[in-house]
Amino acid sequence: MTSPPEECTYGQEIRDELQAIRRELRHLAEVRDCSYLDDLMTGLRREYGQVAIGAHLENVQAGLEQRLDQGCAGRERCAEVFYQIIRESALKVGDGTVTPDAIAGQKTRLQALREKAPSAACGPCFDATLLFLEKQAEIAEGLGLKDGQDRAEIAGIPVEETVRDLLEPTASVPRLMVLKALAERSLSFSDLSRLTGLLGGNLLFHLSRLEEAGLIVQRRTRGEYHLTGTGYLSLQGIARICAALAPAKKHSIGQDRKV
16 A cells, blocks of 8 residues: 555645634634624635645545555445545535534445445555544644534533532532642541641532532542542533633733733
8 A cells, every 4th residue: 555645735724824814814713702703714714724625635536546445346446435424524614514413424434435435455445444534523623614513512501510519519629629639639627627727617618519510429448538529520611611721811911902
């Protein structure tokens, strides 16, 4: 098998340019409440998305030509089927309507065909096609074409439940300190008292709040506290939010945040 062709330089330049534009527009959105920015972003995504996905499909055609088994009698038919699978989701990337499920669905379809393949020798051809689908997912993410999915997830946030079970319980320095510490190991009441500097009823209040939210539990036999599965997932989510916000905070230092 020969190696796949290098990605089209023109397509890469377009993606790099669009990412730079997106960063600038996001910064503008932070400091200006201008609804026209959303419309502008949508237009840019579709315009550059169509160009980038066009370059991607050209690479797919050339790549399949090079990577599919030259000696296989069914090579041409397989190349046609593989290209159609890739193209169907690629068109959605190009017009800005892609979702993670769309690309995942094509991977599932490819896997179903693989299970019916006449020979184990077909494996490398399926692997090559899967790599092109993975690249397509990277293009979609780089162009920001999954933002619609993000909006849907945001719209689906259960506000009262989220405030009650996550935001209020963790919106406290001692409680967040407790969660971080328990992510490492189980700790006793005395351990947590030394960690937080709180004594008696004050510490018990915070621990009770975390227990009520289902973020920690106390082992009755040993008296130690430890994180629940929900507590660990919540802490992971907080960590990801902090990591995502760090660059934005650094970039916005000294900027006027009024809107």
